[in-house]
Amino acid sequence: MTDNPHNRIIISDGPHASEVLNVLAGEIKSPESLRSITEKAVQIIAESVDPIGSLPESLGVAEHENDGLLYGLIQSGKTSIITVAAAMAADNGFQCTVILTSDIDILYEQTLERVRRALPGLNVLGKNDWRQDQIQRFEKQLRRPPFVIVCSKNGRKLDGLLEAFKTVGARGLSAMIIDDEADQASLILTQAKGESKSAK
Numbered sequence: 672m673t674d675n676p677h678n679r680i681i682i683s684d685g686p687h688a689s690e691v692l693n694v695l696a697g698e699i700k701s702p703e704s705l706r707s708i709t710e711k712a713v714q715i716i717a718e719s720v721d722p723i724g725s726l727p728e729s730l731g732v733a734e735h736e737n738d739g740l741l742y743g744l745i746q747s748g749k750t751s752i753i754t755v756a757a758a759m760a761a762d763n764g765f766q767c768t769v770i771l772t773s774d775i776d777i778l779y780e781q782t783l784e785r786v787r788r789a790l791p792g793l794n795v796l797g798k799n800d801w802r803q804d805q806i807q808r809f810e811k812q813l814r815r816p817p818f819v820i821v822c823s824k825n826g827r828k829l830d831g832l833l834e835a836f837k838t839v840g841a842r843g844l845s846a847m848i849i850d851d852e853a854d855q856a857s858l859i860l861t862q863a864k865g866e867s868k869s870a871k
Contacts, residue, residue, distance in 0.1 A: 679721055683713050685762025687817075691754050691789045699751070708748060712755035722764040722845035750782070753849055754789040757819055760847045761793055766816035767846040769832075774823040782851065783821045794818040798828050801835035810839040824852050 757768040772782040
């Protein structure tokens with residue numbers, strides 16, 4: 672367990688985190704690298720909202736939103752940090768972690784396979800697991816948290832996921848959203864482009 676500036680105790684050695692770190696230990700031989708990945712994942716969870724804390728009725732959800740940016744060079748370990756953070760999210764009370772990734776099929780499948788390999792103790796749903804013909808299975812999964820969703824950044828897929836959540840009555844589900852392609856089709860990017868055009 673680790674203390675943090677928000678006075679929350681972060682579980683950094685829970686079953687899911689321990690599991691993913693064991694998997695990564697087979698791929699990453701440097702103890703220092705594993706320690707750095709763990710520290711960054713702890714920081715991500717510490718800076719997130721408290722999934723088991725209650726919101727005062729007088730305050731809107733927007734006042735409790737929190738986001739952050741993890742950046743680094745290609746092959747710098749960002750995906751490893753994401754998988755460890757997803758595991759810690761499950762250990763610390765998040766019922767669902769949504770990982771948004773590339774809309775290019777081969778890259779999407781690589782991410783999905785890597786997340787599934789790193790998190791064998793969690794159910795990891797792919798972009799076809801909330802289609803209308805799978806909705807009953809999707810609802811059953813929501814009754815058995817925690818779990819992870821890997822979705823491509825595609826308007827139809829995201830709309831379908833949102834509709835599936837609405838259909839099964841997922842209101843109140845504590846979720847962490849990790850955008851692994853924040854430079855593609857993000858609100859901030861769209862706003863920046865709009866501001867750039869208007870400045871010309």
